[in-house]
Amino acid sequence: MTIPFNKPFLTGKETKYITDAVNSGKISGNGKYTKLCHLYFQKKFGFKKCLLTTSCTDALEMSAILLDIKPGDDVIIPSYTFVSTANAFVLRGANILFADSMKNGNPNIDANKISDLITPKTKAIVIVHYAGMACDMDKIMEIAEDNNIYVIEDSAQAVDSYHLSNSGKRRPLGSIGHLAAFSFHETKNIISGEGGMLVINDEKFIERAEIIWEKGTNRSAFFRGEVAKYGWMDIGSSFLPSEIVSAFLYAQLEELDSIQKKRKEIWNKYHYEINDLNDHGIQKPNIPDYATNNAHMYYLVFRDLDQRSILIKYLQKKSIKSVFHYISLHSSQYYIDKYVGNGCPNSDKYTNCLLRLPLYYGLDKDSQNLIISAINSFYEYS
Amino acid sequence: MTIPFNKPFLTGKETKYITDAVNSGKISGNGKYTKLCHLYFQKKFGFKKCLLTTSCTDALEMSAILLDIKPGDDVIIPSYTFVSTANAFVLRGANILFADSMKNGNPNIDANKISDLITPKTKAIVIVHYAGMACDMDKIMEIAEDNNIYVIEDSAQAVDSYHLSNSGKRRPLGSIGHLAAFSFHETKNIISGEGGMLVINDEKFIERAEIIWEKGTNRSAFFRGEVAKYGWMDIGSSFLPSEIVSAFLYAQLEELDSIQKKRKEIWNKYHYEINDLNDHGIQKPNIPDYATNNAHMYYLVFRDLDQRSILIKYLQKKSIKSVFHYISLHSSQYYIDKYVGNGCPNSDKYTNCLLRLPLYYGLDKDSQNLIISAINSFYEYS
Numbered sequence: 001m002t003i004p005f006n007k008p009f010l011t012g013k014e015t016k017y018i019t020d021a022v023n024s025g026k027i028s029g030n031g032k033y034t035k036l037c038h039l040y041f042q043k044k045f046g047f048k049k050c051l052l053t054t055s056c057t058d059a060l061e062m063s064a065i066l067l068d069i070k071p072g073d074d075v076i077i078p079s080y081t082f083v084s085t086a087n088a089f090v091l092r093g094a095n096i097l098f099a100d101s102m103k104n105g106n107p108n109i110d111a112n113k114i115s116d117l118i119t120p121k122t123k124a125i126v127i128v129h130y131a132g133m134a135c136d137m138d139k140i141m142e143i144a145e146d147n148n149i150y151v152i153e154d155s156a157q158a159v160d161s162y163h164l165s166n167s168g169k170r171r172p173l174g175s176i177g178h179l180a181a182f183s184f185h186e187t188k189n190i191i192s193g194e195g196g197m198l199v200i201n202d203e204k205f206i207e208r209a210e211i212i213w214e215k216g217t218n219r220s221a222f223f224r225g226e227v228a229k230y231g232w233m234d235i236g237s238s239f240l241p242s243e244i245v246s247a248f249l250y251a252q253l254e255e256l257d258s259i260q261k262k263r264k265e266i267w268n269k270y271h272y273e274i275n276d277l278n279d280h281g282i283q284k285p286n287i288p289d290y291a292t293n294n295a296h297m298y299y300l301v302f303r304d305l306d307q308r309s310i311l312i313k314y315l316q317k318k319s320i321k322s323v324f325h326y327i328s329l330h331s332s333q334y335y336i337d338k339y340v341g342n343g344c345p346n347s348d349k350y351t352n353c354l355l356r357l358p359l360y361y362g363l364d365k366d367s368q369n370l371i372i373s374a375i376n377s378f379y380e381y382s
Numbered sequence: 383m384t385i386p387f388n389k390p391f392l393t394g395k396e397t398k399y400i401t402d403a404v405n406s407g408k409i410s411g412n413g414k415y416t417k418l419c420h421l422y423f424q425k426k427f428g429f430k431k432c433l434l435t436t437s438c439t440d441a442l443e444m445s446a447i448l449l450d451i452k453p454g455d456d457v458i459i460p461s462y463t464f465v466s467t468a469n470a471f472v473l474r475g476a477n478i479l480f481a482d483s484m485k486n487g488n489p490n491i492d493a494n495k496i497s498d499l500i501t502p503k504t505k506a507i508v509i510v511h512y513a514g515m516a517c518d519m520d521k522i523m524e525i526a527e528d529n530n531i532y533v534i535e536d537s538a539q540a541v542d543s544y545h546l547s548n549s550g551k552r553r554p555l556g557s558i559g560h561l562a563a564f565s566f567h568e569t570k571n572i573i574s575g576e577g578g579m580l581v582i583n584d585e586k587f588i589e590r591a592e593i594i595w596e597k598g599t600n601r602s603a604f605f606r607g608e609v610a611k612y613g614w615m616d617i618g619s620s621f622l623p624s625e626i627v628s629a630f631l632y633a634q635l636e637e638l639d640s641i642q643k644k645r646k647e648i649w650n651k652y653h654y655e656i657n658d659l660n661d662h663g664i665q666k667p668n669i670p671d672y673a674t675n676n677a678h679m680y681y682l683v684f685r686d687l688d689q690r691s692i693l694i695k696y697l698q699k700k701s702i703k704s705v706f707h708y709i710s711l712h713s714s715q716y717y718i719d720k721y722v723g724n725g726c727p728n729s730d731k732y733t734n735c736l737l738r739l740p741l742y743y744g745l746d747k748d749s750q751n752l753i754i755s756a757i758n759s760f761y762e763y764s
Contacts, residue, residue: 027575028568054436055620083614186410193409193624232465232714238437242575332614
């Protein structure tokens with residue numbers, strides 16, 4: 001029996017709510033469960049306006065449309081992220097300026113290097129809260145304000161995580177930038193198989209976002225009785241998910257607190273029971289003072305690719321599945337010919353050296369003890 | 383109790399298959415049920431390659447990306463269609479040349495007027511099989527071949543419908559153009575709430591379609607063991623649906639034949655029991671010899687807007703919900719300033735005069751008798 005890297009957690013109410021949606025006769029988008037999910041997020045995290053989407057990718061695409069990204073616009077994006085962070089803006093014609101990560105076990109964008117990338121054509125910065133750890137939002141929002149640039153928080157991994165500002169404010173991730181995008185992919189803390197959400201914090205985008213969400217029509221206003229018939233108003237797509245997806249998601253949201261509690265126990269056990277491996281050049285996650293931990297992921301950063309490959313194979317022999325993560329986008333097959341810049345060495349380091357350990361609700365203590373002792377014993381005797 | 387316009391039909395196995403998907407631990411896209419749906423369509427209708435999408439809109443967007451639609455390209459699209467038919471191409475920068483519908487109770491594109499719209503910049507024709515009735519595909523494919531233009535079949539409403547060619551071939555709609563897009567929105571014959579599918583008939587598009595479908599990565603090839611790791615290869619999006627959506631859809635597909643049988647009984651009852659209303663200037667659907675009827679929709683075309691409005695209100699009083707359909711896209715708020723052409727009078731006629739009657743699996747005989755006798759008696763005494 002292999003210990004998998006991930007195993008979707010079910011609260012038990014998912015199929016009950018799906019059956020309810022199905023029996024209500026309304027399973028297309030924007031029904032009862034979609035609205036319940038919107039309200040949940042707006043109330044719990046103070047997001048101004050939420051719109052569920054079929055994926056986090058789609059929420060990022062809505063952001064690009066809302067910001068009127070056009071050929072000739074520059075968008076700053078970390079190189080160490082999933083392709084969708086960039087693709088959503090490339091689809092609208094943007095030129096991507098890739099930013100490097102921080103050193104020292106935190107793959108988030110290095111806020112100190114953003115200013116160097118800004119040109120008169122820079123329209124937006126997309127930051128990614130890697131592993132649910134806040135980026136340096138005080139600095140990033142200041143740079144954005146000074147340069148009149150929009151900030152989009154790619155919060156794919158960042159549900160129920162917070163940023164602590166210099167001024168003492170504790171704000172949920174996704175509530176700080178002008179827009180934010182969440183993921184409910186089956187690997188995330190809260191899931192619906194595929195799924196996502198756009199968060200709109202800057203109110204001026206709300207009306208248009210509803211239109212873009214509904215295939216470029218004013219159907220939402222029509223259903224509220226604000227217009228007599230609905231028609232083609234704008235570009236847009238079918239961004240809204242089926243009610244059976246929203247019903248599934250709502251069952252998960254009701255259990256958010258217990259899911260988070262369990263994941264944090266698992267995360268903390270890794271953090272405190274894996275030996276200090278500094279002598280081997282291996283780093284544990286480095287959570288800054290301004291960030292909280294939402295236990296989305298537990299990772300180690302190795303000295304080099306070889307060291308990581310050796311451990312992956314060793315764990316594999318012990319029937320433990322561990323996986324690496326992103327591959328620097330600036331040097332990807334798609335972008336390498338278009339890339340202008342001096343490289344992103346820290347992003348390349350995480351590409352080669354970061355390893356993720358199994359972390360899911362159902363990971364029992366015995367399995368986790370096996371993983372921890374495998375790692376500890378491997379380095380004790382090597 | 384109002385007789386609704388539509389009521390989603392459930393086979394009873396939807397939640398069973400969803401539960402199975404959920405218990406398997408794999409609910410993100412491209413799992414067991416997605417593959418079962420692909421195989422079903424490929425086998426039953428002979429489609430070369432199928433890829434489920436989160437909506438028909440998304441399948442159309444994939445088509446636009448596959449055809450490399452760019453600013454400056456012309457795309458011919460009927461004016462009498464849903465906004466997504468056009469928006470998918472507008473998102474890639476296309477200029478839309480709107481084509482008019484036929485006269486005489488068939489809102490499909492008038493194939494005789496397509497040639498006049500072709501310019502050296504025309505890259506594609508998107509045709510819509512309205513109400514599941516085939517367009518004049520012999521003529522359309524000939525024009526496309528003569529001018530080296532791609533044909534996309536917007537088959538949103540056209541599952542299990544056929545075209546009979548001059549040469550005697552009987553081909554499923556969606557298998558004739560280079561690409562085709564289907565919808566499984568809750569109003570369609572086969573449903574998954576929101577949902578769609580891209581069909582690829584021209585094999586040269588298959589490899590790239592898989593990449594575009596998986597966010598621009600070669601993840602599909604990776605899972606088949608063809609490449610060692612997957613990365614950013616192309617533009618793309620998260621077009622694939624959650625397995626819980628695919629599981630729902632598969633339950634529906636298993637019942638396609640009985641769904642179609644029931645819908646055709648209802649359709650035929652309308653067609654033969656509603657009186658001949660020609661004297662009132664009202665037309666019934668006019669299905670050409672080259673088309674079959676998949677009983678997606680039963681509609682009437684009225685003399686004018688007033689005549690239609692009066693009947694809608696009359697039916698409403700009798701607790702019967704009837705609804706109009708598309709609004710000409712060439713004169714929409716979004717496109718009117720961009721539109722170049724001499725108008726689409728037939729499209730405008732259907733905009734003002736077409737009315738759809740309730741048609742769903744669960745429409746019982748008593749309810750349908752009520753609807754039919756309401757219409758017949760209204761005109762008998764008027």
